[in-house]
Amino acid sequence: MDSTVSVIDKIQENDFLHQCLRALKENKLSLPTIPDISVKIRRAINDPKANNTRIARVVQMDPVITARLIQIANCPLYRGRRRIESCPEALTRLGLKAAQHLITTFALKAVFKARTRAIQKRMNDLWHHSSYVAAICAVLAHKTPGFDPDRAMLAGLIHDIGIVPVLTFADNHMDLLVDPAELDHAIDKLRGPVGAAIMRHWRFPEDFETIALKAEDWFR
Known part of the structure; x- marks a missing residue:
């Protein structure tokens, strides 16, 4: 400061x-502060010992963020051959780095x-x-x-x-x-x-x- x-x-x-x-x-x-759930998700993503399944459990604590990630994973920019329907799959398709930026973006609206x-x-x-x-x-x-x-x-x-x-x-x-x-x-x-x-x-x-x-x- x-x-x-x-x-x-x-x-x-x-x-x-x-x-x-x-x-x-x-x-x-x-x-302003970022909502706690966003902080928890970012901490989980940055944990070198965490895997997609463990990170997905944290993400799924917020149904809105989970739904948004799945929606974006199925958009034309990321869409693969089949439709994504779960949070772990969405994290895999998006990549953890992209998912972290997107989750922060979702949380910012509350500010x-x-x-x-x-x-x-x-x-x-x-x-x-x-x-x-x-x-x-x-x-x-x-x-x-x-x-x-x-x-x-x-x-x-x-x-x-x-x-x-x-x-x-x-x-x-x-x-x-x-x-x-x-x-x-x-x-x-x-x-x-x-x-x-x-x-x-x-x-x-x-x-x-x-x-x-x-x-x-x-x-x-």
Whole structure:
């Protein structure tokens, strides 16, 4: 968090942004967490002693994730000669690396939640934008040698993840928002450093931290 604070110290403040900065510096800005089931699945996949059957038992603790994996294993991109009907088969066809990225993707949707209608609309818009970017990333990676489409899709989904805590802060402190433009200004200033902090908090690879930090830098 220290490197994030050093970046935001240089940001010119307004009233709402000032409160966001204070919350971040005092570790009171709520960073989103990935659902426990996703963490358990990722831990099982990264266990060198685990096999597909053991990993499948963990995955099947969440019927929705299981159904989504089977559905994707049967899509044209992965489909083989016969239809997949079980979780172990889906893991075999997809590969554990791809399955891990997909499972994280499914879990991310739960992060984009708010209490108030106005902020939930912004969350929905952000999710749709992130999904659109993720789809473009996956297609480009699929057509470009040396790139992993599933990893590219996940990168697209998290590129604006730093906006979520700012929206959550606004959701919990609507009284501080005199002008909606203040929220937009705070998002513009904090999305990068907060996104990088989330990637560290989630223990994602360092390049994902860079993606969240530099996503809006078109000249990088």
